[in-house]
Amino acid sequence: MKPITLTICGWGPYRDEQPPIDFEALGSRGLFLITGATGAGKTTIFDAVTYALYGDLSGKTREKGSVRSDFAAPSTKTYVELVMEHGGKRYRIRRNPEYMRPRKRQSKNGELTKEKENAYLTMPDGSCIEGSSEVTARIRELLKVDINQFRQLSMIAQGEFTRLLTAPSSEKSKIFREIFDTKLYERLEAKLKNSSAELYRQVMEYRHRMEEEVSVFSPDEELKAEVEALVAEAGIYSERLLPFLKEKISVFLSEEKRLHSEEKKAEEEIEELAGIVKEAEQTKALMEQLAKEREKQKSLAEREPDYRQMEERLQRAGEAAAVREYELLLQNREEQRKTCEKKLQLSERELEGLLQKQEEQRTLVELAEQIAEAFDMKERCEEAERLRQEKETALREKKQEFGALQVRYEKAEKEAEASIHDYENAERRYRHGIAGILAQDLKEGEPCPVCGALSHPCRQEREQGVPTEEELKEKKLLSEKKRQELLKIHGETRACREARDLLDREAEKSRRMQQELTEKMQELPAEIREYPDFHERSDFEKQRKEAEEICLRISEKKKTKEALRQERQVLLEKEGLARGNFRDELQKAGFIGKEEYRAAFLPEQKRKEEQEAVRDYRQRCYAKEHLIHHLEEELKVREQRNPAEEQQKLAEIRKKKDSLTEAGSCLWKNRNETEKLYHSLKEKKEKSTALSEKYGIIKDLDDAVNGNNKKRLVLEQYVLAAYFEEILKAANLRLAMMSGGRYTLYRTKEVTDGRSKDSLDMEVLDYYTGRYRSVKTLSGGETFKVSLSLALGMSDVVQAYSGGIQVDALFIDEGFGSLDQESLEQACQTLMSLAESDRMIGIISHVPLLSEKIENQIQVKKTSTGSTYQLVVF
Template identity: 30%
Template sequence: MRLHSLRLQAFGPFAGVETVDFDALSAGGLFLLHGATGAGKSTLFAAICFALYGRPPGDGEVVLRSHHAPPGLLTEVTLEATIAGRRLRITRVPAQERPRKSGRGTTLHRPQTQLSEWRAGAAGQGGGWRAVSTSHQEAGHELELLLGMSREQFCQVVLLPQNEFTRFLRASSAERRHLLGRLFRTGRFGRVESWLAERARATGEAATAAREDVLRLAERVKQAAGEALGPGAGAPDGTRPETLTGPARDWAHALVAAAEEAHLRALAAEREAAGALAGRRAHEGAVRELHRLQAAFAAATEQRERLDAGRPRLHELRARRALAQRAQRLAPFLHALDQARQAARRAEAAEATARQPLDQEQAALGAERLAQAERELRGEIGGLNVLLSEEAEDESAAARLRVLEQESAEAARRRQRARAWLDGEPALRAALTARLDAARAAAAEAARHADALHALGVRLAAARRRDTLLDLAERAAARAAELHATARAADEELTGIRSRRLDGLVGELAGALAEGEPCPVCGSRSHPAPAAPRPGRPTRRDEEAALTRQRRAEAEHGAAREEAAEAGRRAATAEGEAGEGTVADLAARHAALDERLAKATELAADAEPAAAELAALDRAHARHAEEETGALAAIAALRAEREALTARRAELGRRLRAARGPAATLAERVRQLTAAAEALSRAALAARAAEEAAREFADRAAAAEAACREAGFATVEEAQAAGLPEEALRAVEEEIEAHRAAETALAATLADPALREAARQPPADLESAATDLKAATEAHTAAVAASAAARARAGELAGLAVRLETAVARLEPLEAARRTARHLATLANGTSPSNALRMQLESYVLAARLEDVVRAANLRLSRMSDQRYTLAHSDDRAAHGARSGLGLTVVDAWTGRPRATDTLSGGESFYVSLSLALGLADVVTAEAGGSALDTLFIDEGFGSLDEDSLQTVMDVLDGLREHDRVVGVVSHVPDLRRRIADRLHVRKGPQGSTLTRHSAPEG
């Protein structure tokens, strides 16, 4: 992936539109991103991540919109990059509030995504951008597929945060496992461990359940066998799986065979008892039949005696029946007379009841006069019904007036509340406006203080360096002066030694002559008068020693002079940077300015709350003004409706009072008249019915008297007394018929030969026969029960034996599966004895990845550390038996021994962790299978390096530019601005941050 350009709009600290031309910035392959703390350096990478993945780095909620941006400018990010050989342009607009196009307030602007691809044109024609997708999900899936890595992996390998990798370098195995697991997506191996553990648990539960089934079935077999089958009913041992196979089967089959034999014996006993029962049942039947015949003969004899005693009663019943039958022929006349009498009485009572509600005058009227009075009242009621709708209208108007009074009062209260709020609103607005103006002024002042504080901090640091360097230069000059005097003394000493040695050189030469050896001056081998050496003169050795001292003093003096000059130059530079003022003065000014900045910042923080409150006040003003207007309109409308209803009620009242009369309401008056008309109607009807019933009674009485005289009865009362009710007459006839039927049946019974024969025999012993039958029945029942129990036991044991054999067959493979699954699960989670390193499966995979990372890191670490350090992966078991696999050590070539990572110095930790981060980036990219990362960012950490180490690291970074790779360095180190030509400076200010590109190193 290579970045071409990035366009930010109202994003983060950038209030306006800022564009980063990565093609121009990375022309040299290396560029620097620098600026003050909080200016927005990391925001650029957040924008790149947001464009590619739709979310910035990190897991928390991040506010993308700039607080400095004008309301109408939407937050937007556009990134152009070449990914997997395709040049793409991604534009994303996050969800945000924007002003409404009409009216006040804001509305939610929905998020937007647009993915386009550059397509080259045909020969002689230009290319253009072609839309690929406007869907968030579709564009995100396409980009992640091309990049080949997740957002977390991208943030880890494209931006190398040194602090995190320093922590990773010194972390524990568990912490390394967490980070590497996220980057290499090895969670699937953890899921394999979980699956194996779950499989071991499931197979263990299945085997346990199968074993419990076998034990439960064995217990049921034992219970089914009971004590009837003898000692063989004991179940085999079930504590071990191997004891639940062959022995259980044999034991169950033996019990089944024993149960079958017991069943056969029980069947033979049942057949014997059934034969005995049949004989006893036949005997008992014969005895019972004899007893029945003897009892029937005795009962017939007794019944004949009772019939003879009841003959006088039979004659009396026959006479009473004849009289009742003669009176029964008069029943229609008598019934009609009785009905007419009752009807006349009821009509007379009904007439009296109907006349009770009438007044005295009306109660004396006949039926026709009562009907005429009713008709007159009905006419009056018809006239009143016409006015009922007007009375309902009057009641509705009264109810509406009460509602209007309540609504008017409520509208007045709403207007009063709205007006009270509007009267107090100017004071609130003035206070909020003053707060907002003060906060904005404080924000501008804070920005000025921040810039001044930064500049003053630079001067204060330079002043401290100046004082230190001036003191160092002064001490170096004093030492150079001392060494200069020493060098002059050594030079004078050498000159004196050489002079004195020259003066005594003849004596020195003479002292070196030997007889027969040539003279070094004249060459003669004879030395007749050699000069005597002068005592106390220096020798060659003395001169050489003095020369050595003189050269050493000169060298020390030269080095001290150079050191003093260098210290002077550095002090002069620092003095130029510091300007005028002492360290104490600058420190005091810095503290005071920092305090003013804190106060201004605290006051500036009120800008956003004050603006929000002012906007809320605007919305509240509109709401209360609208409420007041609505209340005034409602009051006027309600007043007009109330006046109209009052006039209508006055008109209706005059008409209704005349029609109502003494009643409270017109409806009550109608009800009164209707009740009176109904009473007259009922009285007239009752009078007519009473007259008709009296005439009908007189006619029925004459007809009944004539019929009774014709039937032989002197009076109607005599005929009524002779008659019987239908039920009584039927009872008399039934009694007569029953007596006749009993005589006929009794004669037939006494003529039966079987009865006469049974009567001549001795009495039957029914109790003894029944006792014998009961004993035989009980014996047969016991035999049948024993046979059924034996059959059920044999059947149950046969079924349980089959189920037990099936359960045993099922247990064997489950036990084998349980052992296999347990072995694999303990092997994968590191608890198996065969896993000597106690290494989990995911840790094993991560250890292999960590070895790849260490190999990739050592390619650069060896160069950065001047062949001194290399990283080594360790899978040794940790202390106290803890799990291992992700250990890291540093091998020091100077000592040949490994070192713990936390023994490295700050600078060493930086380039070791940088090498580790670069190696991890290479391995993650290769592992993810995505496109090559042609653009890489390295974040901070350079300040911990000395000059030589910094140069070595810069050489390695230059090496990263091979194969057309671009490296961006994010740092505050001033020396990097002199080393890196292409720079992007992020400046912060009260109106937001801005970007400036430089293409030459600082002097």
């Protein structure tokens, strides 16, 4: 990163927006000095650069919340704007801290509001990133360093020269890890450690599982004892265990084959005997069933007379069922006729009721139009009364308002006259006393503003009570204000009077309209005029509508009555015809009368039940006869055997078979358990062996990179130590020049406990004494030279090894005051040689010798109203 321009506004001691600092004018490569009095704001320039980049200041002793200039006006903004070049491209950053500013809308009390912290980053392509945290993240990604690393590499702030020099190894490791991106080695160490631990856990898990499986092995007691004895003698990983189990499996298979052959032979005998027993039992059951069926057949034969009588009854009931249809038709005709007569009677009663209602409403129908007109006139009278009351109420309110306005007008008129009179008197006194006012400022030797004379022998004295010009202006403004208020009240009073007169006319018009409607209402007949007083208009409309509906319903009812009379006559004729048909069917069926017919008649459900009973009886008789014949034929071909004897033989052979099955089950269990144990142990042993081999390799790597080696050296620490050695080599090139060849920096390789683990601590070789000593024993000036050499060496190495990190500019704040003249000469030569390598170096110092040696300068001047700066370029 190389700064191009820097603009500061309302920042620290700088009150207003300062002209941009043109770093290119100071030389794109070279050395420049920032000089000025203590507290003038030299370090503020470095703070502004750091804040623009990272939103924080260059030193840790200052806080970004205090950067708002105490000299700045409330309306002045506080911000910094940095244009920088990085990787051949230019970027513009504008950033402001949080501070209090006046509200954008005018406030009577001059209230302030908080301006939130914000930042804008304009990219080389013109795109813009907004937001303080977003811009900081993008800058960190772009420069490949955070603010702490930036302070170490580019911005060596006041009071922080020795931070890297005296920092412990852990802090240096953290800094170098970020700079040189050695997290890869740290991740590799962690991954190897985790992989080694995981493989060891898996190996041990397989071993525990093998031991557990042997412990839960559950064959018969004899085999279990043999396995336990073998494990106890040779161990779980013995080469004898798996062959032993395999041999046992083979023995079990051979024995199982023999038992299976004998069991199959027994099953065949069981199957044969089971057939004989089954046939004997079936023959016995058939003989018993034949005897039972013959008894049932005899019982059915005894019920034959009853079912014959039932068949005769069903035949007569069928003839009665044929006559039943004609009886039902006659009953239907009678019901239809009776229903029609009921409807006719109901229609006649409804017609009489409607005719009576029509007679009661005859007067309402004849006078309906006149009554409706009376309702209209009454509603208009009520509306006129309502309007009259509203107008009169509004008129009273407007009269009260007019009276109040008259009082206000009289008061305002008096106040305006008094104010105008007061102003005119004051103006008159001011004109008369103007000479005295002018005379009091006259001085001898100065020209008179009226006559131009330089001598003033007869100056007029100022009269008492003469108003000043400001007082006269105030009285004039007050009189004008009172006059405007009087005009406003006059307009309001006139508008109120016109509204009052309009309401008076409208109220009178409403009264006349109400009077005219009342007179017209009195001209109507009494029965019409009084109707609206006793009825609602809705009731009237409802009654009129009901009267119209009654007329329509009377017409409909007359038509319905006539239709019912005709229907009754037709139904009477149909009823007579149905009665004749019923008598004829009774005679055809041979029934003497209705009593005999009804006695023979059976309901349909009863008739179906008896028909079903007869049919079921005949089917059972046939089925019994057929079944008995079948059983007799079946028994003729069957051999007679004793089932009990055959069952005894079957039980004996089954007992033998069960014994064989039990022995086979025991063998199968032993073989199955042994096979499971054999295959499981074999699989786990193979996997455990493979994992053990892999664990051996990974464990060796883990030991190598995590310090479990002869040197007890961690891989990342080894890499960091290598980088640190390079930094010290680069630093010693500068330190040799600045110390006159007296000092050389070395990395400390022995720690306090005597172990050979590498560290990032430093010691210095003093060639004057030939001894190594701690860097903490150096004097102030020596510490500055060593720290500066270390910072420059780190900058060189970072650029050499980290392709994305470019240290194009280095800023050094103070520290030179601790150097003697010779050391100062050496430091300047070192920095000048460094500046010649395309690098910009800025120094803050008030040492006079530096001002003489460094021509390009930013000179900061401190005043009582804030600081300013100017560029001095040669």
